[in-house]
Amino acid sequence: MMGFFLTIEGCEGAGKTTAKKVVLQWLSAVGREFMETREPGGTPLAEQLRNLVLSEHEESVTDTAELLMVFAARSQNLSQRIEPALAEGKVVVCDRFTDATYAYQGGGRGIDEQRIAVLEQLVQGDRRPDMTLLLDVEPELGLARAKGRAIEQGGALDRIEQEAIEFFHRVRNVYLERAERFPNQYVVIDGSQPIPEVESCIIKALQTRLGSQ
Ligand code: Z5A
DSSP, X not given: OOOEEEEEEESTTSSHHHHHHHHHHHHXXXXXXXXXXXXXXXXXXXXXXXXHHHSOOSSOOOHHHHHHXXXXXXXXXXXXXXXXXXXXXXXXXXXXXXXXXXXXXXXITOOOHHHHHHHHHHHHTTOOOSEEEEEEOOHHHHHHHHHHHHHHTXXXXXXXXXXXXXXXHHHHHHHHHHHHHOTTTEEEEETTSOHHHHHHHHHHHHHHHHTTO
């Protein structure tokens, strides 16, 4: 059986975690072997890089350093976990991938898309997601949810979540532009719907793209 690379994307609080649960339950129900991971992260070293990217530092983090850290983490995750799982014919379910780099470092920070594309090619070669579920919500709604959850769990917003609202509008715009540009890859799901509706959209998308494989 061929491996399948599925990524889940969206602004903060869009419902990615909720979507991931639905995807994993569906894969178990149809008996497909899967491997679950996230970015930045997924291996011990990549998780350390994740902490560096998301935590506060005394010195300011340059946009280029942030970009290189997410790609360094990606290189580890690809070689240690993603590529081996795909070679074994598994479905890889990855919470965020390079589309997030285009959205956050490209849209949010304003790094030129071509620079990101150079690193994408260097780190990934021709590897691209087979399918991306984009949970789309207005940033105001997503951030309100993320804040609500942070309060519930007694946590705090991370370094990126503290950006101004305009940052997240730029992030969302890049995601939506990419969804238009890559219609074979993207499935856009309205994340502002009630959870049961979001779940049934996800299941329909999985049946269409993975059901016959
Ligand atoms: N980042 C980057 O900059 N560059 C890169 O290349 C990559 C990542 C790969 C970590 O990502 C950060 O890394 C991220 C981008 C950056 N920015 N930040 N910060 P992350 O995915 O680990 O963290 P996150 O974006 O902050 O995820 P999140 O806030 O956990 O979002 P979520 O998973 O989409 O949310 P959720 O947990 O599913 O839902 C949030 C709450 O809303 C929760 O209480 C739910 O019960 C509730 N919810 C969810 N769906 C609904 C619906 N439909 N109705 C009502 N309530 C709902």
